[in-house]
Amino acid sequence: MVEARISRRSLLMGGAAITAWAASPVSAMLRTIQPGRDAAAIDALIGQMTLEEKAGQLSLMASAWGGGVATTLNPAGDNGSFAAQIADAVAGKLTGVFNGNGAAMALQMQRAVISGSRLKIPVIFAADIIHGHRTIFPVPVAEAASFEPSLAERTARVAAFEAAGAGIDWTFAPMVDIARDQRWGRTMEGAGEDVLLGRQFAAARVRGFQGKSLSDADAMLACAKHFAAYGAAEAGLDYNSVDVSERTLRDVYLPPFKAAFDAGALSTMASFNEISGIPSNGNKWLMTDLLRGEWGFQGFVVSDYTGDEEMILAGFAKDRRDAARIAFLAGVDMSMKSGVYVEHLPGLVRDGLVPQALVDASVRRVLAIKARLGLFDNPFRRIDLKREKARSRLKTSLDLAREAAVKSIVLLKNDGNLLPLAPTARIALIGPFANAKTDLNGPWVVYGDNAQAINLATGLTEGMAGRGSLAVVAGSGVDKPLAGGIEAAVAAARNADVVVLEIGESENMSGEAQSRDEITVPAPQQALAEALAATGKPLVIVLKNGRALALEGAVKAAPAIVVGWFLGSEGGRALTDVLLGKASPSGRLPMSFPIASGQEPFHYDRKATGRPNPSGDLLPYKTHYRGIPNEALYPFGHGLTFGDIVYSNLAQNSPAMAWDGSLEISATIANRGRREAEEVVQLYVHDRVATVTQPIRELKAFRKIRLPAGASEVVSFKLRREDLLFIGTALKLTVEPGTFDVWIAPSAQADGVHGTFDLSAA
Known part of the structure; x- marks a missing residue:
């Protein structure tokens, strides 16, 4: 009892x-x-x-x-x-x-x-503290849109402060999987498609969760997951197989893990997937040779929920005892939920199938980390009933949640400067999420309460403060029409100056086991958008989503589109801040929005192939789908401001980079608009010729700057040879002399300003 x-x-x-x-x-x-x-x-x-x-x-x-x-x-x-x-x-x-x-x-x-x-x-107490404990922050992929790793460190710090106050020693986060197929539901847990952004956010979240010392009463042990390449699941299907080369592993999927471990993460979670036929839970090369041998990882490995036992149905282990033997010998220290270790490990040792020395080594790792958490000094270090309540949802925490949500919002489109809206306008707020009491915090929230989160109707009511008028109509369910819903929505729209339509995904459409075959807006909501567009009233689309979406019809054609994600506790107020112009949008896409679902998997740093389509019309026998270019509708890094941002004057301190030297590259960024703006200035590079073909562009650095109306700033970056490394033919990091393209641009697909440089031989 x-x-x-x-x-x-x-x-x-x-x-x-x-x-x-x-x-x-x-x-x-x-x-x-x-x-x-x-x-x-x-x-x-x-x-x-x-x-x-x-x-x-x-x-x-x-x-x-x-x-x-x-x-x-x-x-x-x-x-x-x-x-x-x-x-x-x-x-x-x-x-x-x-x-x-x-x-x-x-x-x-x-x-x-x-x-x-x-x-x-x-005993150790763990939990899925993915994007907040009681105070809920934007889902991680939304927070990555801030392009501010320091923001993620701050929100993880508050999450640890609250959760550790509730007795939690260990979180199963951050998820650092690179996600390049938006059909995969767990996209929402990571930092998107880019390796550099993934590395920086992985390290930041580890630092935030673990604080200054693991033994502090407001620190939690971080767990980098899912080791490894879970984001490469075939067809974006959760739990599915992965088949990638070791080069791709080392180039794309492993670097964020290494960044997390370098930042101090002392636990990692084995992924559900197999890699080239070997389940991660049974992959000795991955868990022992690479992780411990090559990288020198000193922490412990835990299986995901029954992941070790699942090698039976995968056809890799014959029974539970065999699964325990395989997983343990591969290097999985701790079994989660299946019970196969407690049942079979002693017998496997007694039968000579598992060396006792290996068992002792795993136990030593677990006990050492319990000691680092301060549990041997005081087992009740984080268990305090009064402290649990006293740390929950403090004003400073909620203020940070609002700040994080504002910085996560991405303005995709703003034709005719429809946004920001005047608080005196007659606004029709329509959509299944507009006044909802659910689907606010987002997926993977164990302890948060949607009833405490702020929806958009509440936010706009507060923000308008009795000025103008606000009519709120659902118009549709998430995936089912409402009787008379469209008619009521159209009537509200006709009596309004502008329509704000909040549509997209429910919480249970993103996250684990929520892979989607079509990443479009559900049909009933799309029908609602078409009917509202037909009224001729200005239409602002606010998307609720945990992944990139393929926009169609009236949604795609709307004059203003805002990516609203799952923003957590203060989402409604943050969206209001942007819609009414109290805050300028500064988020940028951490993943590409495709033209169509069928383009997935899609990522900006793809290869040119031998038959790229030149700019302009689509040509036959070139790399593109029928009728659409091989590019994104809205690419990685894209996001607008309320300013008018112009890039000019690329400058380099030299046409060449010495082998052991550096190259300074700069551009002038001007805001010719009438409102202050924040711009994320991005540096991309392309290696024209290499012994291993290289992506068409790779992000190498970025800076976020604030520009008052009419102001400009020269933004400089420094490149070194180490920034140009890639996994070569010997599966080692290398770089070769040659010519490189360089861009300083507002997105991975924008020209910005473009130049070239040569890397000199040693």
């Missing part, structure tokens, strides 16, 4: 548990352990453990007492009762639980383990 309320007696017992822990021999032995010091104390503890207890330290379970929507995201299945799970923890059969019910749950379990277990090894 779950204790839903924490009584005074329970609190006193918690205090007794702390006292018992402080006096225990294990505490005396381990509480002073610091990274790289006193490893002998951990070895001494391992020497006291049975094989069953060691397997328990390598086994993680979903909490039987789940928090929020945790039981929907991760069904409890055979978890049994919370009391039974506590008994397992006391018996040493598990290392911790995830997605539990906050500090109340953690207090009961940790108290029982410290009071009653044989070795009193603290």
Whole structure:
């Protein structure tokens, strides 16, 4: 029976548990352990453990007492009762639980383990803190649109502050998978299609989650996931196979992981997919040879939810025992949810199929990180019922959520300067999300509450402050029409000066297991847009989305289009800030919006091929689909401001870069508009001839600048030979002398200003 309320007696017992822990021999032995010091104390503890207890330290379970929507995201299945799970923890059969019910749950379990277990090894509490705990920030791909890694570091810091206050030691984030097929639902969890942006946001989020020290009471262990190449799943289908070359792995999919580890991430999660026929959970080259051998990773690897066991149905393991053997020998330290390690690892060791030394090494890694988290010093470090509430949804946190949401919004189109709208206008706000109480926070929110989030109707009502008028009509369901909905929407539009139509995806259309075969606006909403466009009233499209969309018909033709994403707690207010001009849009697309769904997978840094279509008309026998060019409708890096931004005057300090030197490249960026604007200035390079063909463009640097109306600024970048490296024929980083194109431009498809330089030989 779950204790839903924490009584005074329970609190006193918690205090007794702390006292018992402080006096225990294990505490005396381990509480002073610091990274790289006193490893002998951990070895001494391992020497006291049975094989069953060691397997328990390598086994993680979903909490039987789940928090929020945790039981929907991760069904409890055979978890049994919370009391039974506590008994397992006391018996040493598990290392911790995830997605539990906050500090109340953690207090009961940790108290029982410290009071009653044989070795009193603290359990670890984990959770999916993907884009916020109680304060919800924009989904990660939206936040990447800010092109401000420091913003992601700040939001991750607040997420850790709140979550650690609720007893959470470890988050299953950041997701650092590069996503180049927008049909894949988990696009929303990452930073988009670009490697440089992915690397910078991966490192920033790790720094934010982990803070100054893992032992701090407001820090959480980060977990870079999903290792590796999950974003390359065939056809964008979740859990599907991946077949990429080692060169592509090293060039595209591995660098964000390396950036996360270099930033201090000490856990990583094995991906569900296979790579070239070998499941990641059973891939020794990936998990041991590369990760530990080549990269020197010192943390631990955890399987994804039953990922090790799933090698059976994949045809790689014959049964659960075989799956445990394969995964463990490959280098997966910890098994999540399947239970195969606690069931079979001791027997595999006794039968000589798994060396005990390897088991000890994995246990050592897990215990060392528990020590770094400060759990051996104080197992209740992050468990405090008063602190949990006191840290939740502070004004400063909500202010940051609003700032992050504003900076995530992307203005795709603004014909005739339709935006910003006057707060005195008669606005018809239409669409299934306009006044919704759901679909506000976005996918993968375990502890947030949509009821506390601000929708657009609320935001506009506040922002207009009684000026003008606001009529709110749903007009359609998300994927089903409403009886009389279009008629009511058209009537509202005819009585308005302008129509704001909020359409797109519901929360359950993005995220895990939400791959889409067509990434278009659902048909009933598209029909609504067509009817509203026919009224002739100015139409502003506000998209709710967790991926790039293929826009069609009246949506594509609308004079103004805003990418509104899933913006979290303050989304409605942030959208209002931009729509009414209180804030200038500054977001840029972290992935390309294709002309049609059938172009996917699509990414800006593709290869030219031997038959590129020249600029102009589509020619036969060239690289393009029938009737459409091989380019994006809205490319990576695209986004407009309320200013009028002009690029000019490319300058280089030399026509050539010395092998061990650098090259300075600059351009003048001017705002000829009447409003202040923020511009993301982007530097792209193309290696014309190489022993491995190179992308048509690659982002090498970017800067975000603020330009008052009428102002200009010279923006400079410095390129070095290291910025031009690629994975060569020997599968090692290399670069070769030759000629390079360079652009300083507002997007991956824009000309901006263009020049060339030569890299001299050594």
